[in-house]
Amino acid sequence: xxxxxxxxxxxxxxxxxxxxxxxxxxxxxxxxxxxxxxxxxxxxxxxxxxxxxxxxxxxxxxxxxxxxxxxxxxxxxxxxxxxxxxxxxxxxxxxxxxxxxxxxxxxxxxxxxxxxxxxxxxxxxxxxxxxxxxxxxxxxxxxxxxxxxxxxxxxxxxxxxxxxxxxxxxxxxxxxxxxxxxxxxxxxxxxxxxxxxxxxxxxxxxxxxxxxxxxxxxxxxxxxxxxxxxxxxxxxxxxxxxxxxxxxxxxxxxxxxxxxxxxxxxxxxxxxxxxxxxxxxxxxxxxxxxxxxxxxxxxxxxxxxxxxxxxxxxxxxxxxxxxxxxxxxxxxxxxxxxxxxxxxxxxxxxxxxxxxxxxxxxxxxxxxxxxxxxxxxxxxxxxxxxxxxxxxxxxxxxxxxxxxxxxxxxxxxxxxxxxxxxxxxxxxxxxxxxxxxxxxxxxxxxxxxxxxxxxxxxxxxxxxxxxxx
Amino acid sequence: xxxxxxxxxxxxxxxxxxxxxxxxxxxxxxxxxxxxxxxxxxxxxxxxxxxxxxxxxxxxxxxxxxxxxxxxxxxxxxxxxxxxxxxxxxxxxxxxxxxxxxxxxxxxxxxx
Numbered sequence: 001x002x003x004x005x006x007x008x009x010x011x012x013x014x015x016x017x018x019x020x021x022x023x024x025x026x027x028x029x030x031x032x033x034x035x036x037x038x039x040x041x042x043x044x045x046x047x048x049x050x051x052x053x054x055x056x057x058x059x060x061x062x063x064x065x066x067x068x069x070x071x072x073x074x075x076x077x078x079x080x081x082x083x084x085x086x087x088x089x090x091x092x093x094x095x096x097x098x099x100x101x102x103x104x105x106x107x108x109x110x111x112x113x114x115x116x117x118x119x120x121x122x123x124x125x126x127x128x129x130x131x132x133x134x135x136x137x138x139x140x141x142x143x144x145x146x147x148x149x150x151x152x153x154x155x156x157x158x159x160x161x162x163x164x165x166x167x168x169x170x171x172x173x174x175x176x177x178x179x180x181x182x183x184x185x186x187x188x189x190x191x192x193x194x195x196x197x198x199x200x201x202x203x204x205x206x207x208x209x210x211x212x213x214x215x216x217x218x219x220x221x222x223x224x225x226x227x228x229x230x231x232x233x234x235x236x237x238x239x240x241x242x243x244x245x246x247x248x249x250x251x252x253x254x255x256x257x258x259x260x261x262x263x264x265x266x267x268x269x270x271x272x273x274x275x276x277x278x279x280x281x282x283x284x285x286x287x288x289x290x291x292x293x294x295x296x297x298x299x300x301x302x303x304x305x306x307x308x309x310x311x312x313x314x315x316x317x318x319x320x321x322x323x324x325x326x327x328x329x330x331x332x333x334x335x336x337x338x339x340x341x342x343x344x345x346x347x348x349x350x351x352x353x354x355x356x357x358x359x360x361x362x363x364x365x366x367x368x369x370x371x372x373x374x375x376x377x378x379x380x381x382x383x384x385x386x387x388x389x390x391x392x393x394x395x396x397x398x399x400x401x402x403x404x405x406x407x408x409x410x411x412x413x414x415x416x417x418x419x420x421x422x423x424x425x426x427x428x429x430x431x432x433x434x435x436x437x438x439x440x441x442x443x444x445x446x447x448x449x450x451x452x453x454x455x456x457x458x459x460x461x462x463x464x465x466x467x468x469x
Numbered sequence: 470x471x472x473x474x475x476x477x478x479x480x481x482x483x484x485x486x487x488x489x490x491x492x493x494x495x496x497x498x499x500x501x502x503x504x505x506x507x508x509x510x511x512x513x514x515x516x517x518x519x520x521x522x523x524x525x526x527x528x529x530x531x532x533x534x535x536x537x538x539x540x541x542x543x544x545x546x547x548x549x550x551x552x553x554x555x556x557x558x559x560x561x562x563x564x565x566x567x568x569x570x571x572x573x574x575x576x577x578x579x580x581x
Contacts, residue, residue: 102553301505301508301509304502304506305506321564324564337480340486341486342486350498350499353476353483354502355483356479356482366510409498411502411505
């Protein structure tokens with residue numbers, strides 16, 4: 001039998017329901033593996049000291065007759081999602097000591113279900129980055145090769161799932177922050193439709209892009225987590241009733257492939273894994289259709305206008321006055337500048353300045369104005385294409401995990417997001433599913449295949465994704 | 470490439486103190502990113518708008534309004550409940566707390 005921490009959520013849930021194992025045993029198995037591997041992987045920034053007590057309560061709830069697929073399941077939570085009474089630092093010095101004063105809606109729902117929280121996971125500071133190297137507390141490392149990055153920004157969550165330091169995890173995805181590290185770590189990373197899951201209690205980065213999403217070992221597990229956390233929430237006015245999103249459910253077996261995007265910049269062996277996976281789908285009765293998304297080559301450029309613009313506005317709240325780091329200069333304006341200058345790391349400061357630039361009076365029309373026009377076009381192209389398709393398929397990332405320290409140029413780092421940003425710009429749901437491994441330096445490194453579906457059609461992602469497993 | 474003065478101006482607007490040693494790197498990084506994202510200048514708007522008050526707008530976004538009344542966590546209007554933290558927890562988050570007050574810098578000064 002597998003070690004308990006190596007079970008999927010669905011498997012563990014069955015064993016718990018049958019009384020074969022207890023939540024305490026399950027949590028202990030995860031804690032043992034964390035003690036063994038976390039010092040090297042740095043996936044968790046903090047492991048909570050009451051994990052076994054939480055697990056004991058879950059066992060008591062079950063003994064009292066409660067049941068839920070997540071009752072007693074140990075999960076990891078990205079450090080930008082608030083759990084009342086616990087530190088939530090967003091891997092930033094700005095919030096190193098900040099204690100959350102309320103539960104994020106997703107946490108409230110998981111608590112009601114009876115999930116056990118193991119700890120908070122490492123990430124790029126304020127979710128800005130694709131490698132986890134922007135964490136103020138050192139990068140998480142890839143369990144498949146510790147000299148390589150986990151991807152980011154939800155790198156700690158992806159590494160924790162891949163190394164069985166938890167059964168599943170929550171991440172957040174603004175431009176691929178759930179899917180890209182999942183691709184690098186060989187796990188399932190799921191970004192729901194914009195508005196499907198409440199963001200109340202998720203630290204805001206790009207508010208028109210952000211979504212909370214599960215990182216899991218299987219699609220079935222992603223579905224269990226998604227079904228638990230989804231739903232309209234009065235505390236997030238962008239959240240949508242699942243019924244309102246249901247309209248587009250597609251039952252066809254057509255998969256769109258935008259081959260015009262694969263002409264350059266993709267590693268040959270990643271492309272081979274991708275083609276092999278498409279063959280597998282064909283073998284199961286799926287039809288592959290060549291599609292063109294004319295605005296897609298612009299997606300990354302408009303993302304790196306819209307995201308910093310929104311992030312620079314959202315991060316204006318960190319002023320050292322009400323909470324978080326507070327440093328003193330010789331005047332109020334110097335207090336702000338000192339707090340923000342020293343509290344934020346280099347990438348966060350770079351994006352705030354970039355956002356400030358594209359929103360400034362003389363440049364607004366040339367950058368932000370053009371970007372939102374292009375965004376509307378991109379969304380229309382996806383909507384039109386998905387009218388007759390179940391999903392659109394691409395590689396998740398053009399390459400496997402790169403080495404720590406390999407990408408020092410910020411723009412080179414941004415290029416890893418080339419296939420993931422579109423779903424955030426258009427609001428479509430998307431998932432990264434493992435598609436085998438490629439070899440680098442004698443190590444087998446995972447690569448992911450990304451599926452994108454119509455708004456509200458998460459069901460298509462689960463059906464097609466499971467066909468790939 | 471954007472100038473040193475522009476970088477310093479941006480830092481000032483963004484309320485960020487940056488070190489002298491960082492300016493050159495920021496000039497280079499911000500310029501190369503701006504050059505890349507400048508591709509969008511070729512976009513010709515085709516009547517699709519980002520924000521529209523119609524639910525049928527191509528972007529699908531519309532302004533969400535609610536009644537101008539305090540409301541419960543349930544979403545219904547009524548007496549507000551402290552959904553975003555208890556008073557004591559919020560007071561404890563203050564960088565410098567004195568009693569139930571947040572100590573901030575005096576910003577109004579007497580003319581000399």
